[in-house]
Amino acid sequence: MRYAYYPGCSAESTARDMHQSTLAVARALGIDLVEPKGWTCCGATAGHQTDRLLAVSLPAANLTKVQDMKLDMLVNCAACYSRMKVANHEITSHSSIRQGVREALDRDYDGSVKVRHLLEVLLEDVGLPAITKAVKRSLNGLKVACYYGCLLVRPPKILKFDDPENPTSLDRLVTAMGGTSLEWPCKVECCGGGLSLSRTDVVVELTGSIIDMAASVGADCIAVSCPMCQVNLDLRQQDINKQTGKNYQIPIVYITQLLGLSLGISSGELGFNQLMVPASSVLEKIHERA
């Protein structure tokens, strides 16, 4: 199993923990990841809100690099995943856009590079039985609220990831590791990540109701697969607590961090120390001696 791994810019800053844990888990499961040389930013929401050609060309610059490697692209950040797939869709369905991208990149790109999310690779290529077999430390007793956010599942017609209203990829992984995945209604609620710096008031409101719900169903932690969701839900608990007088301390962990723990990798190697709300309660539950 070999893929061109696109880390995304946040892998070098806010989400080094996601990046590290992705690499560690891939190594443990025999997944071979190669970074495309010179990869660049996908433009994220800012590109999308600014200009259509920009929003397609920035991802396309990376997709062409992967095309040259003759591999599928593997992405872990939900935001990058969405931008890459939407770009492919735009290029294959509008010849004018493909023409625009050709000018912008100074080369033609046909939109054919396959973009896979890490979760898809884990579930489809590695498979749950193999993962269960590789588990060294069960997540037995750990109650996990799985959070997909928006960009993994929407727009459903283009992304075709799981069930857009009730996805279960993360939940199935948690169960395969011996943990308990909780039923809760916020799996695909938006946390307002794109407005994080510009409209903090809106974001505190949206993250507040998600954290609230996770607490009320008794979650030990929330598992995510998007650096923007992670940072948003993790960082905003301070503000939520300040504004509401509550004292939420729910660790927001990457699914790759949980998977790494269950595969017997140390919490240090998985970047657990980078979480703002400490995950010590999670580590204790799965008996990791720090």
Place this chain on the structure above:
Amino acid sequence: MITIKNKKNGQGLKRAVEELSGVDISVCFQCKKCSSGCPVARLTRSRPSEIMRQLHLGAGNELLESDLVWMCASCETCSARCPMGIDVAAVIDALRKLALARGASKQKGNVPLFNRAFLKTVETFGRSYEIGMIAAYKLGTGKLMNDTEKFPAMLKKGKIALLPPRGGDRKTVRRIFKTVKQNKEAKA
């Protein structure tokens, strides 16, 4: 309540939105599913279904002042749930672009400035760079963001990179930005 001013230049707005978004506004039958799924609708004065209705009735540039235009989180829940398959989020995207192009008044939070700051770092470094972006954004808004108190902790956890990103193919990215700019100028 929905009031419509400026009917005349309103048709222009509807057509411009339809052109930018590829959406046929008239197929909306006001079931309001988009609004009930919209995460920010409980905070905004205007809701997505109302925007659709106002466009249909021929609203003009005053619609560009709606708070939803800049509070929309681009989560696409509205588009995913619309029974008519209308890409409502693309309609809001179109309004956002028109608000910028037609000089609608600045809204709280200044999303355009934030987007510019973000993209500027991408244009310069090939990858986004928080410190550069935050500096540009702060200079632009002229006030300290209330989030600065979180910086020390984030720096300590390595969540903010001190040095600008390296290794990205800057040449291609600059070419992209240049082409996009030229295209815009050609259209204007």
